[in-house]
Amino acid sequence: MRTFGSPEFLFIVYALRWTLSLTVLAFVGGGIMGIVLALLRIARSRTLRTITSFYMQVIQGLPLLVLLFLCYYAPSLFGIEIAALTAAAIALTINSSAFLGAIWESALRAIPKAQWESADALALTPYKTLRFVIAPQAIRLALPSTVGFLVQIIKQTSLASIIGFIEITRAGQLVSNATFEPLKAFLSVAALYFAVCFPLTQFSLWLERRTARRGAGT
Amino acid sequence: MSVVVAKNIRKSFGALEVLKGVSLTVEGGEVVALIGRSGSGKSTFLRCLNGLESVDSGEIEVAGHGMSRKPAELRQLRRDVGIVFQSYNLFPHLTAGENIMLAPVQVKCMGKDAARAEAKRCLALVGLGDRFEAYPDMLSGGQQQRVAIARSLAMQPKVMLFDEVTSALDPELTGEVLAVIENLARDGMTMLLVTHEMGFARRVANRTIFMKDGVIHEEGPSAEFFSAPKTPELQAFLRSEVG
Ligand SMILES: Nc1ncnc2c1ncn2[C@@H]1O[C@H](COP(=O)(O)OP(=O)(O)OP(=O)(O)O)[C@@H](O)[C@H]1O
Ligand SMILES: [Mg+2]
Numbered sequence: 001m002r003t004f005g006s007p008e009f010l011f012i013v014y015a016l017r018w019t020l021s022l023t024v025l026a027f028v029g030g031g032i033m034g035i036v037l038a039l040l041r042i043a044r045s046r047t048l049r050t051i052t053s054f055y056m057q058v059i060q061g062l063p064l065l066v067l068l069f070l071c072y073y074a075p076s077l078f079g080i081e082i083a084a085l086t087a088a089a090i091a092l093t094i095n096s097s098a099f100l101g102a103i104w105e106s107a108l109r110a111i112p113k114a115q116w117e118s119a120d121a122l123a124l125t126p127y128k129t130l131r132f133v134i135a136p137q138a139i140r141l142a143l144p145s146t147v148g149f150l151v152q153i154i155k156q157t158s159l160a161s162i163i164g165f166i167e168i169t170r171a172g173q174l175v176s177n178a179t180f181e182p183l184k185a186f187l188s189v190a191a192l193y194f195a196v197c198f199p200l201t202q203f204s205l206w207l208e209r210r211t212a213r214r215g216a217g218t
Numbered sequence: 219m220s221v222v223v224a225k226n227i228r229k230s231f232g233a234l235e236v237l238k239g240v241s242l243t244v245e246g247g248e249v250v251a252l253i254g255r256s257g258s259g260k261s262t263f264l265r266c267l268n269g270l271e272s273v274d275s276g277e278i279e280v281a282g283h284g285m286s287r288k289p290a291e292l293r294q295l296r297r298d299v300g301i302v303f304q305s306y307n308l309f310p311h312l313t314a315g316e317n318i319m320l321a322p323v324q325v326k327c328m329g330k331d332a333a334r335a336e337a338k339r340c341l342a343l344v345g346l347g348d349r350f351e352a353y354p355d356m357l358s359g360g361q362q363q364r365v366a367i368a369r370s371l372a373m374q375p376k377v378m379l380f381d382e383v384t385s386a387l388d389p390e391l392t393g394e395v396l397a398v399i400e401n402l403a404r405d406g407m408t409m410l411l412v413t414h415e416m417g418f419a420r421r422v423a424n425r426t427i428f429m430k431d432g433v434i435h436e437e438g439p440s441a442e443f444f445s446a447p448k449t450p451e452l453q454a455f456l457r458s459e460v461g
Contacts, residue, residue, distance in 0.1 A: 118307040121268055122321035122373065123296040125289075132320060136311045 004181040012188050015171035022157040025089040027150055030096025037101030042108050059098035065159055067091045072163045088160035107142035144208035151197045168192050221246050221377045221408045227276035236262045238432035249403045251419035252412045254429035260412040264379050268299040281376035300370030301379040304386050306362040308354040314365045315350035318372045340368035344398045360391030364398055380411035416459050420444045428452045
């Protein structure tokens, strides 16, 4: 039997790149989809808005674990083998898209209608209004919650361990099984999550304070 | 030449008919004041003139552009029509200068340097030549409103619409904004302004119009309009405004 030493610890640390890769995939994929969703939610067409809202509510109401199982097992019904990373990336992307879409939608809605009107009156096209007037303000508003949700994604990647993807939680489990020292193994895992998430949380809080200060007009 | 022609404009919000056939012509260089009680449809009429509200019936021609529902044609019209609102509505993430440069650069495809020069010229025109780099939240209400006027002027509009532009300001700040408008009048800008400042309307406007219940109730050259109002309704309104 092995004891918990630095090779075991390093094994967990190396798995961090998979946690981070999965996070980046989910954040970028979910971000791109989220932008589209947020824009569809403020579109002229009522049909588009309703369909988008339905999609977002379904995804938000679905436990991520269930979504993960669906993404992992559904393709095999069609005879497609799917890698755990791919399944996890797809599930996390879909999940993030709904939440980021909602965050950004409310930021877009928080910009006063008068801003759209003023830009309209200056003969700007809707696209240019969005790009130069609305989006810069909405991004500033949404930044703290967006960074906050990034922290959620990092933690959510741990669910991918269940379909056998070796990120840090799964690595901790493997080390724990091999060494029978679950406490050391999972404390290492926890420390790694903390090391990544804590600075981001602080950053998010700082952004929030900054936004609040600007809002107060100082 | 007529810069604004509105014929028999009707407009309802749901069951509420706000404009019940308003006709108005404003000649080039003319300054027309629009007064009336709250809810009489002044803002709605002004907003119809640059297509921020669509009309139910009637004809509008502004600066030679017929009113259109097609976005591209509407933008052509709006390039020639400046509008300033009660609540300034500056873009808070842009400096005063950037606020003014945005439309010339993005709509008229003016070069950055030319736009910057134009923005400086317009800021100087409203007495804020030294506040190019200031963000809106660093400016007083009166200064913000003057930047908003400069932002409209930078598009070199053929007509300016003002909707109670001093109503949100402290009394000591209204003067500086009214002075800017008066200067524009002197320079020959065609203007249509909704206002509660009766003294200002009387002094600056060539013609004043009293709106009541969605129609033009009385109008006339400002001097006579204020000194000898004909209808009892206008007489009552003027009494109530003077206090
Ligand atoms: N978008 C809208 N939807 C529904 N009703 C509206 C809308 N805009 C204006 N109204 C109504 O139309 C009427 C006329 O409004 P308008 O703003 O034109 O009046 P006003 O003469 O400018 O008054 P004020 O002096 O208060 O600015 C009011 O009863 C108002 O409630
Ligand atoms: Mg009004």
